[in-house]
Amino acid sequence: AKVSGKNALRFFDPRMQQAVQERLHLENEIRQGLKNGEFILHYQAQLEQSQGIVGAEALVRWLHPQRGLLAPGAFISQAEHAGLIQALDQRVLEQACAELALWAEQPALAQLTLSVNLSANLLYEDNFVGSLLELLESSGANPARLKLELTETLLLDNMPEAIARMTQLKNHGIRFSIDDFGTGYSSMSYLQQLPLDQLKIDQSFVRGLPEDTNSLTIVRATCALAAGLNLEVIAEGVESEAQRAMLLANGCHRFQGYLFGKPLALGAFEQMVMADRAE
Ligand code: C2E
Numbered sequence: 001a002k003v004s005g006k007n008a009l010r011f012f013d014p015r016m017q018q019a020v021q022e023r024l025h026l027e028n029e030i031r032q033g034l035k036n037g038e039f040i041l042h043y044q045a046q047l048e049q050s051q052g053i054v055g056a057e058a059l060v061r062w063l064h065p066q067r068g069l070l071a072p073g074a075f076i077s078q079a080e081h082a083g084l085i086q087a088l089d090q091r092v093l094e095q096a097c098a099e100l101a102l103w104a105e106q107p108a109l110a111q112l113t114l115s116v117n118l119s120a121n122l123l124y125e126d127n128f129v130g131s132l133l134e135l136l137e138s139s140g141a142n143p144a145r146l147k148l149e150l151t152e153t154l155l156l157d158n159m160p161e162a163i164a165r166m167t168q169l170k171n172h173g174i175r176f177s178i179d180d181f182g183t184g185y186s187s188m189s190y191l192q193q194l195p196l197d198q199l200k201i202d203q204s205f206v207r208g209l210p211e212d213t214n215s216l217t218i219v220r221a222t223c224a225l226a227a228g229l230n231l232e233v234i235a236e237g238v239e240s241e242a243q244r245a246m247l248l249a250n251g252c253h254r255f256q257g258y259l260f261g262k263p264l265a266l267g268a269f270e271q272m273v274m275a276d277r278a279e
């Protein structure tokens with residue numbers, strides 16, 4: 001193909017053209033899926049060593065009309081590129097709040113916290129604080145049961161704004177967790193500036209346990225840091241009993257991972273909690 005302008009290749013290379021068309025198709029499907037309510041939540045249990053199940057992480061799934069149940073890897077980055085992630089995260093928050101309000105009516109579920117992932121730009125949207133508070137109010141969800149998972153990179157994009165918004169939400173009882181802790185940024189000075197409640201040890205460090213000494217060093221340091229800063233610490237991606245024991249021995253009492261349960265549809269998750277309570 002002859003290249004004449006900046007984007008000329010895109011129009012002359014048939015493979016590139018196909019890739020562009022596939023992307024546009026997926027974007028339209030996501031848009032349609034948002035309209036049709038095809039995005040649902042799965043719930044993965046979070047356990048505390050002596051208390052059992054204390055909460056869940058809400059993980060979005062796409063109930064695609066042709067392709068079945070899709071995990072976020074198949075659509076989150078495309079939704080980000082298309083500017084649809086805010087709408088998607090908003091939908092997730094709505095479902096999470098609706099669920100929290102229903103759980104509050106059932107004694108076995110009333111104490112659970114629900115962690116929700118916030119990506120890229122929703123935190124920085126013009127009226128994010130106001131609209132989230134409104135959503136909590138209209139849904140009847142208790143803000144103290146909601147935990148927002150944010151990544152270091154997202155927060156460091158605009159620290160002053162992040163601090164201001166998080167502080168407002170925290171004043172209403174909402175809690176904050178740093179997701180994938182240790183994988184993002186090298187400076188830790190932000191930890192003392194942000195109104196945080198929890199650090200979440202990334203599964204890449206848990207995976208190396210119990211043998212890998214580098215992973216263990218990072219896990220230990222994170223637990224010490226959390227203890228010193230008065231933050232809760234939780235580990236994700238816990239798959240084996242040996243990993244759980246190693247985490248516990250180093251000061252991490254909260255776990256999430258396949259060892260305890262995969263992300264489950266709502267009904268199955270609620271049954272799991274009931275069974276846990278009955279033990
Ligand atoms: P994440 O926040 O780090 O979520 C943890 C991922 O690890 C989930 O994958 C979960 O299913 C998986 N996982 C949990 N336990 C284990 C384990 O023991 N072993 C292994 N190998 N994996 C485990 P999932 O559900 O595919 O989600 C992938 C990512 O998509 C999430 O990573 C999160 O960054 C993003 N995501 C999920 N839901 C949402 C959402 O509602 N909004 C946004 N913006 N992002 C979301």
Ligand code: CA
Nearest residue numbers: 057117149179
């Ligand atoms: Ca997460």
Ligand code: CA
Nearest residue numbers: 179180202236
């Ligand atoms: Ca994570």
Ligand code: CA
Nearest residue numbers: 180202203204
């Ligand atoms: Ca992760």
